[in-house]
Amino acid sequence: MPNQTELAAKQPQNIDYQAIDATLSQHPITETPLLDETEISRLLSALGIVFDNNQTTEPTNENTSLSISIIRSREFGMVISAGVGGSQAEIYKDSCRTGHSTTSSSTALTDGAEFLSLFKNTIAYKKLALSKQPVVDSELACLFSRLIAFANHYSPTNQNAEFILEHFELNPATIVGGKIKVLEATGQFGLPTPTPAARPIAKIGNMLHPKSIGIIGVSATKMNFGRIILKNVLDSGYDRDNMLIVRPGETDIDGVKCIDGLQALENKLDLFIVAVGADAVFDLVDEIIAANAAESVMLIPGGLGETEASRAQAAEMAAKMNEAHRHGDGGPIFLGGNCLGIVSHPGNYDSWFIPKFKLPKPPKKTQRNSALISQSGAFMITRISQNPWFDPNYMTALGNQNDLTHSDMVNYFADNAEIDLIGVYVEGFKELDGLAFAEAVRKCIVNGKQVVVYKAGQSTPGQAATLGHTASIAGDYEVCQAILRQSGAIFANSFTEFNDLFYVADCMHNKKIYGNRLGAVSGAGFEAVGMADSIHSGDFSLTMGALEPKTHERLAQVLKAKKLDALMEIRNPFDINPGADDEAHVLCTEAFVDDPNIDAVVVGLDPLSPMMRTLLDSPRPG
Numbered sequence: 001m002p003n004q005t006e007l008a009a010k011q012p013q014n015i016d017y018q019a020i021d022a023t024l025s026q027h028p029i030t031e032t033p034l035l036d037e038t039e040i041s042r043l044l045s046a047l048g049i050v051f052d053n054n055q056t057t058e059p060t061n062e063n064t065s066l067s068i069s070i071i072r073s074r075e076f077g078m079v080i081s082a083g084v085g086g087s088q089a090e091i092y093k094d095s096c097r098t099g100h101s102t103t104s105s106s107t108a109l110t111d112g113a114e115f116l117s118l119f120k121n122t123i124a125y126k127k128l129a130l131s132k133q134p135v136v137d138s139e140l141a142c143l144f145s146r147l148i149a150f151a152n153h154y155s156p157t158n159q160n161a162e163f164i165l166e167h168f169e170l171n172p173a174t175i176v177g178g179k180i181k182v183l184e185a186t187g188q189f190g191l192p193t194p195t196p197a198a199r200p201i202a203k204i205g206n207m208l209h210p211k212s213i214g215i216i217g218v219s220a221t222k223m224n225f226g227r228i229i230l231k232n233v234l235d236s237g238y239d240r241d242n243m244l245i246v247r248p249g250e251t252d253i254d255g256v257k258c259i260d261g262l263q264a265l266e267n268k269l270d271l272f273i274v275a276v277g278a279d280a281v282f283d284l285v286d287e288i289i290a291a292n293a294a295e296s297v298m299l300i301p302g303g304l305g306e307t308e309a310s311r312a313q314a315a316e317m318a319a320k321m322n323e324a325h326r327h328g329d330g331g332p333i334f335l336g337g338n339c340l341g342i343v344s345h346p347g348n349y350d351s352w353f354i355p356k357f358k359l360p361k362p363p364k365k366t367q368r369n370s371a372l373i374s375q376s377g378a379f380m381i382t383r384i385s386q387n388p389w390f391d392p393n394y395m396t397a398l399g400n401q402n403d404l405t406h407s408d409m410v411n412y413f414a415d416n417a418e419i420d421l422i423g424v425y426v427e428g429f430k431e432l433d434g435l436a437f438a439e440a441v442r443k444c445i446v447n448g449k450q451v452v453v454y455k456a457g458q459s460t461p462g463q464a465a466t467l468g469h470t471a472s473i474a475g476d477y478e479v480c481q482a483i484l485r486q487s488g489a490i491f492a493n494s495f496t497e498f499n500d501l502f503y504v505a506d507c508m509h510n511k512k513i514y515g516n517r518l519g520a521v522s523g524a525g526f527e528a529v530g531m532a533d534s535i536h537s538g539d540f541s542l543t544m545g546a547l548e549p550k551t552h553e554r555l556a557q558v559l560k561a562k563k564l565d566a567l568m569e570i571r572n573p574f575d576i577n578p579g580a581d582d583e584a585h586v587l588c589t590e591a592f593v594d595d596p597n598i599d600a601v602v603v604g605l606d607p608l609s610p611m612m613r614t615l616l617d618s619p620r621p622g
Contacts, residue, residue, distance in 0.1 A: 015150060016046035024163045024189055033166060035187040043187060047146055049170075052181045064131045066124060066180075067171035068143070070107070070151045072164065072190075073476065075434030076483055078107040078151035080115060080144070084124040085172035104482045106435055107152050109442070112145030118486070119144075128175060136178040143180055156192065156432065164190045196322050196431075199404065200330030204412040207296035207335065208394060209347040210270035213238065214294065216246040216284070217275030220253050225300060225353040226275035229341065230254060235356055238349045262293045269294040272332075273341070273351055278303030278310065281337065282317050289324045289331055297334045298351060304337030305400045314402060321403045333408075339399030340377025346393060346418075352377070359384065368393035369418065370506055373409045374425035375399060379495075387499055393419065405429070407436035410451065414443040420509045422449060423502050427456045434480060438487040445488035450505045452490045454498040455480050515599040517545035519592035520573035522604035523580050523612075528573040531602055544572050545598040554591040558584055572598075581611040 023042045027035060035043065037053060044051040067085035070078055083102030103118040110118075116137060119125050128135040147168075152158065154165035167188040174181055213233065217226035234240055234254060243256045244265075250258040259265070272294035274281060278301045288297055305314030314337075324331030335342070341351035343361065345368060350361065359381060371394040374380045380397065383390050396409060406426055413419045422444060429437060441451045458477050485491050490505060492498035520531035535542040547555075552570050559565040559576075562584045568577050576588055585603065592601045607614040 014048065015146060015153070017153060019046040021162060027189075029163065029189055029191060033188045033190060035189070040185045040187055044182060044185060047150055049143065049146065050179065050181045051185065052183055053185075064128060064175045065172040066128070066174065067102075067169070068147065068173055069169040069171070070147060070165060070167070072156065072166045073434070073479060074431050075429040076106050076438070076479065077157055077432055077435045078155045078165065079104055079479055079483070080107050080110075080148060080151060081479075082115070082119050082124065082144070083122055084127070085174075104479050105486055106438060106483050107148045107155070108157065108435060109438060109483065109487060110148065112141040112143075112148060115144045115148065116141045131175070135175055139175075139178065139180050154189070156195075157435070159195065161192060164192055166190050197325035198330075199325055199333055199408055201333070201404075201408045201412050203295045203330070203333045204404070204408065206270040207298070207333065208342065208344045208396075210296075210349070211242060212267065212269050213243045213271045213273065213349065214246060214265075214269045215243070215273045215275065217273075217300070218245050218247055218253055220247065220250050223355075224275075226273075227253075228353045228355055229273060229275055229300070229351050230256065232350045232352060232354075232356060236348055236350045262287055262291045265291070265293055268292065271296050271298065273298045273300065275300045275353070277301060278337070282313055285317055285334070286320065289320060292328075292331070294332050297332050298339060298341060299334055299336030299399070299402065300339055300341065300353065302338040304402060306338055314400070318402050334403035335396070336399040337402055340380065340397035342397070343395040344393075354381065364389060364391035369509070370421040370423065370502075371413050371416075371419050372396070372423045372425075373398060373406065373413075374423075375401070375406075375427045376425055379425045382495075383499065383502075387503070389503060390499075392423070401430055401433075405433045405436070407433050407440045410437060410440035410444065414440055414447055414449065420449055421452070421502070421505050423452045423498070425454050425456070425498075434483070438483050438489075441484060441487040441489045450490060450509060451488070452492060452498060452501045452505055453484055454492045454495065455484070458493075513599070516542045517597055517599045518542045519545055519547075519595065519598040519601040520604075521576060521585065521588050521592060521601065522573065523576055523578050523585070523606040523609055524604060525575045527604040527606075528575040531573045531604070542600075545595065547572055547592075548595050548597055551591050551595040554594075555588060558587045558591070578606055578609040579611055580609075582613050 020043055023039050027039060041051050041053060065084065065086035066082065068080070068082045070080050073079045081102050081104040100121065100123055103122050105115055105118060119140070125135065151165060154161050154163055156164050167186070169186050170182045172183050174183060215226060215230055217224070218230050219227050230245070230253065233243070234256070240256050245253055245256050245258045246261060247253065247258040248260045252258055272288065274284060274297060276284065281299060281301060281304060288294060303310045304317070305311055321331070321334055341353065343350045343352060361384065368391055370392040372380055372383070372392045373396050375398045377397040380395050398404065398406065398409065406424060406429060410422060410424065413422050444451050455477060481491055490501050492501050518535060520528060522528045522531065532544060535544065547570070555570045555574070556565065559568055559570070562580060564577050564579055564584070567579070568575060574588060574592075576584060585605065589601055589603050592598050606612060612618070
């Protein structure tokens with residue numbers, strides 16, 4: 001049976017939108033977006049929220065002071081946040097871990113009851129619980145539900161909205177007699193803007209599995225970027241008979257037929273790779289769209305929006321791409337610009353402009369089940385170079401996202417049965433694409449997949465760097481982190497953490513997790529201690545499992561057989577001494593694995609120990 005809080009959150013909100021629209025219709029929004037106090041009072045009345053703007057409520061203890069806001073985020077649409085209000089808000093914001101001073105969520109992805117459960121983790125809720133005016137959960141759930149419904153009604157994602165909410169803040173709000181009263185409030189509205197056309201993401205299939213490939217920008221005399229791309233595609237095993245090169249005056253290059261221009265195409269291409277200079281790209285995009293020359297286009301060059309000088313032209317180009325999506329079959333999709341390209345093992349091609357002798361990509365897995373999506377090509381190159389196990393089925397560089405976005409790619413892979421794991425490096429989202437990305441992540445989770453995300457722009461200098469690298473506006477990092485985690489993404493805070501999480505998610509994808517009780521075995525004492533010290537990290541934690549008596553007996557027998565019983569004591573974590581050989585490691589690990597109180601075992605090997613057969617010809621002492 002649902003409890004009172006859940007019932008309150010699910011009740012129809014009975015918001016008087018007609019009264020709100022009437023108030024907004026009389027306000028000069030384009031001249032003065034900010035509402036005055038009388039208009040705020042009418043709006044709160046229509047929402048069913050008590051507004052004590054005359055301060056008739058007795059002065060309140062700071063423990064009962066709340067701040068609740070709705071802000072229109074460029075990336076995520078309407079975002080609701082709640083935390084400590086009044087003069088203490090900034091102090092707690094600077095002192096608390098992410099999510100503990102204030103919690104945030106997308107109004108499109110949560111409801112009142114869910115947001116209340118997030119809010120309960122904050123200092124604000126805990127202060128309320130300790131105050132003389134105890135909080136009533138059902139009141140909070142009802143308030144959150146009303147505000148979420150209000151935000152979604154005036155959201156840029158609502159095609160019928162006559163007005164768009166930009167900012168709405170209740171600060172402070174307080175609890176009086178178990179009821180919530182608002183003492184001060186501000187609000188700001190704007191007008192709707194045109195909605196971009198939907199991109200035909202089914203054509204990503206043509207891009208990843210092309211039956212025909214064309215390239216422009218290939219030199220006949222030197223190894224330029226276009227020629228390297230051609231060589232890599234051919235060396236991947238792609239059939240040269242299904243390729244052509246746009247190169248006036250040439251018959252063929254490396255055995256691939258050349259044509260003088262797009263007008264000479266006999267059939268529409270699945271993929272057209274553009275490797276010419278940036279200045280030539282803008283007119284070429286017009287020609288591709290007009291000729292309907294390809295289902296998908298890869299824009300390799302930079303200078304397409306990441307520099308101040310190119311932003312106006314890049315915006316005009318993106319508008320033309322968007323307009324093409326409104327007609328016929330949606331026109332071509334465009335990857336990039338400023339894009340390294342794609343490695344598609346199922347598509348049998350590698351279009352990166354990195355010579356293979358510098359970055360070989362031999363098969364490392366019998367069955368590839370992952371995909372990597374990255375705004376930065378160098379991020380992908382470094383993952384391959386540093387991690388010998390790293391071997392995704394698809395590696396796609398998004399670059400500047402002049403057309404295709406993060407959410408497009410994740411949505412495509414969400415329905416791809418051969419992909420279990422998706423890694424994403426994000427510098428910034430296009431407008432509302434953060435919300436679409438979060439929805440795509442949730443779709444992946446529902447479909448049994450995992451998504452590991454690294455979001456760049458954690459600092460102010462980092463945010464500035466993303467704009468210069470891939471023309472990306474980084475946005476609010478904490479809001480992004482909160483929403484993506486709530487959607488089910490595994491969020492990495494460093495490049496090393498991304499590598500580790502991607503590896504673990506890959507290895508453990510089809511494993512059933514029964515609990516969080518850890519067993520740890522190592523031949524090095526410091527490592528055993530380090531394992532125990534590492535079980536708590538931020539909001540996540542494991543426990544060291546208590547070993548059963550039978551496990552103690554098995555481990556004691558191993559120590560005795562290896563003449564280590566006088567040196568080591570049995571505990572978890574278990575330091576088995578550098579004198580433990582390979583067999584001792586195996587037997588101890590098996591004992592931990594068989595213990596019903598242990599859900600997972602971590603084993604550390606000391607390769608320099610003289611007892612370990614690290615090398616085939618390793619001699620042992622004695």
